[in-house]
Amino acid sequence: MSDPSFTPILQFGTSRFLQAHADLFISQALDKGQALGKVTVVQTTDNPDSARRVQALASGAGYPVRIQGMQDGQVIDQQHWSSSIQTALHADRDWQRIRQAMTREVQVVISNTGDKGYLPDAADTPASLASDAPAPVGFPAKLLVLLHDRWQANPYAPLSLFPCELVSRNGDVLRDLIIALAQDWQLQTAFASYLRETCRWANSLVDRIVSQPIEPVGAVAEPYAIWAIERQHGLLLPCTHPCMVVTDELEQYEQFKLFMLNLGHSWLAERWLVDQRPGAETVYQAMNDPLLRQSLEDLWEQEVLPVFAAKGQGAQARDYLASVRERFLNPFLEHRIADIAQHHEQKKRRRFLPVLQMAEAGLEQPKLNAALHR
Structure with missing residues (x-):
């Protein structure tokens, strides 16, 4: 059964950067009817700062983003309210709910998992694919399990993934990492084909300086912001926004x-x-x-x-x-x-x-x- 409270956008990572970048873009696009819908945020680590942010975001009440700096020769000091995040979950606690939603409601995945987010964890094994298994430890294994669930539910269901980690050609890197992990786990070749041909892995560049947090949730950021996304057939954007550029010249x-x-x-x-x-x-x-x-x-x-x-x-x-x-x-x-x-x-x-x-x-x-x- 579908989860009516789940959103079409699933985000891994609770960073202040995403709050003042992608999540703010989606909020501003929602106001104009130019976004797929709201965001469900998933905490993937046991970081206590992330846990506090998840608790504050879980209500869906929104948070402030203060924009301060220079733009076109003018001093900018503005406060915005971001309301794109509907709820926030913890992977360990809410794993079954996340797995179910991934088979149906989710259309776009956004990630920003930090410097070590792409590192596999040796503790993760194919046993994580069992229906009653707890969440894997590492982000790559978490994503692999969710994509395998989705493929089993509907091997033709498209999905667009937007890694925002500061890695050159981040979409290609994450795709190849997940395919290699699937091979290590000796999963079906048809599943590897699904990852390679049906899923859309966006290469992108994100840039905005987020200078300080607003407690318990929110951020102070500079006016400049860009999300440059390499053009790709079949890619579904989470929203349209003036700071988002789809380009052939990434x-x-x-x-x-x-x-x-x-x-x-x-x-x-x-x-x-x-x-x-x-x-x-x-x-x-x-x-x-x-x-x-x-x-x-x-x-x-x-x-x-x-x-x-x-x-x-x-x-x-x-x-x-x-x-x-x-x-x-x-x-x-x-x-x-x-x-x-x-x-x-x-x-x-x-x-x-x-x-x-x-x-x-x-x-x-x-x-x-x-x-x-x-």
């Missing part, structure tokens, strides 16, 4: 973020380390230091933008850079450079080296070269 969005926003952060961290700048310095403070600001502007102008111009993306890159500049100049955000500087050498290699490799012959990039080899 790689361009990834490169813009990595090689302008992230690269800019790492350049400030490089100067912070080399020049032994104040320990508590923030991005906003750094951007208001004329010499440091000019070094970053010169880096963008002389060593990064020409790389995109050579690819025919110069105008789009400049538009994106204008948004990055406003984000760095957000007077409300205390983004400490010391935090950005963690794992600095690895970040430099990921953010600086590809820009050098992408550059056409003849383009001088002395700042990036010096920083990379320092």
Whole structure:
């Protein structure tokens, strides 16, 4: 029997990011009749902070999202109310209910399971597929059991999955992970075909800085937000929203973020380390230091933008850079450079080296070269 209280959107993860990103988008789309419906949130871990959020979200009363920052040269300080989450469940406690709903009501799955969310757990085995089995430990096994239930109930039932983890081509990565786990469990080849051909795994890029929580639930976030989703036949969106972009050029969005926003952060961290700048310095403070600001502007102008111009993306890159500049100049955000500087050498290699490799012959990039080899 269907669960009339269940929603067409199932979300794994209770993060403040999703509250101020996808969940807020869905809430605003619902107000305009442009969303599939409301969201059921599932807590997948025993994290006590997540448990408190689940308790606060379970009533469906909604929560505040405060938007603070710069947009089009104007200071923004607004409060919104998000009402897209109908209820919140815990996987261990409500597993049977979630399994039943997955066979019928759910049309879209959203996930944001953290840095280790894709790691399988050795404790998970095919015994989890039994009808009375408790929830598996790891997220991959949880998702596999739910998809297997759905396939058994209706092997032709489509499903669109939107992983929001910060992994390049996250949809492909999660799909391949689930198929590999199904093979490890020696499940039917027809089920693997269902995962590969009937389910739609969206590759996407999410971006919005969520600066602090509002207790017990809610968040403070910057005005800038994007959910760039790679176009795919048969993909069912949870909603339509001005901050959602369906594109054939997802790689361009990834490169813009990595090689302008992230690269800019790492350049400030490089100067912070080399020049032994104040320990508590923030991005906003750094951007208001004329010499440091000019070094970053010169880096963008002389060593990064020409790389995109050579690819025919110069105008789009400049538009994106204008948004990055406003984000760095957000007077409300205390983004400490010391935090950005963690794992600095690895970040430099990921953010600086590809820009050098992408550059056409003849383009001088002395700042990036010096920083990379320092």
